[in-house]
Amino acid sequence: MEQGTAEPQPRARDRVPAQAGPAVPQRHSVRGQVLAALRHALVGGELVPGEVYSAPVLAERYGVSATPVREAMQQLACEGAVEVVPNRGFRVAERSSRDLAELAEVRAMLEVPAIVRLARALPPERWEELRPLAAEGVAAAARGDRAGYAEADHGFHRAMIAFTGNRRLTEVTGDLLRRAHWSVAGGTRLRTAELLADASEHTALLDALIAQEYAVVERIARDHISVARHPH
Incomplete structure (x- = not known):
């Protein structure tokens, strides 16, 4: 995904809405709780179909490192909810x-x-x-x-x-x-x-x-x- 130490400034569409799912609490199950929060945001329509969201921006929103966010997004990719966009992040899937x-x-x-x-x-x-x-x-x-x-x-x-x-x-x-x-x-x-x-x-x-x-x-x-x- 994102490479190097410097992260590009997020565009407006990269920003997760203020109510994008429940807050992510304890670290003992960070990945699972990030996954639950992202599922909540997806079904609630807070992550917009067709838009690309970067792991570092989502990580900042949930107050965690980018690693559990990437892992959760990879799970969502397996479920068909998002698509991997190399060197950019994850695009929310659009359905016909x-x-x-x-x-x-x-x-x-x-x-x-x-x-x-x-x-x-x-x-x-x-x-x-x-x-x-x-x-x-x-x-x-x-x-x-x-x-x-x-x-x-x-x-x-x-x-x-x-x-x-x-x-x-x-x-x-x-x-x-x-x-x-x-x-x-x-x-x-x-x-x-x-x-x-x-x-x-x-x-x-x-x-x-x-x-x-x-x-x-x-x-x-x-x-x-x-x-x-x-x-x-």
Whole structure:
């Protein structure tokens, strides 16, 4: 990345907004906390798609050295959230409507059949375990907190797919959802009412699973993932 001891003065677009995610505290897990802060800033739209951000500037914002920032950004590059720009920094990825559609299609292929199988295999009380995650998503949506909702949404879907016991499936679907949320940050912004409608589908899905209404489960799961209704 940046070479030499002298760093160029950042341009206006290099500056991280004042509210770019939570502050990074303790040093015992600096990389992980920087990663969480950057994810928050990305999903919240505070890091702008198409713009390049340098590791030293981001490091100054979070009060850390450039090394954990570079490491976190490399992780985000693996997730498709940013692209490495040699000798400059990292460009926030831009997504097209086709990207969104393809992500939704792949998610539907993987998640919907898994959820339908689980609906017939798990007892109703197991689904109740996901109520707190669904409630967390509704609360974040009600606040209009896009980044908070993205984390709650990711947690809900990951916990649901984890019921399959298939670690690879859980990992892959979780990665796809991360990529879909990056796309939301770079494209259509959901209003609070739309976030709430999206979050309420988690509750409706749980209700259908507990009632063992299999046709309703499949419909809600498919609609929830559909790009035609919302970006993620």
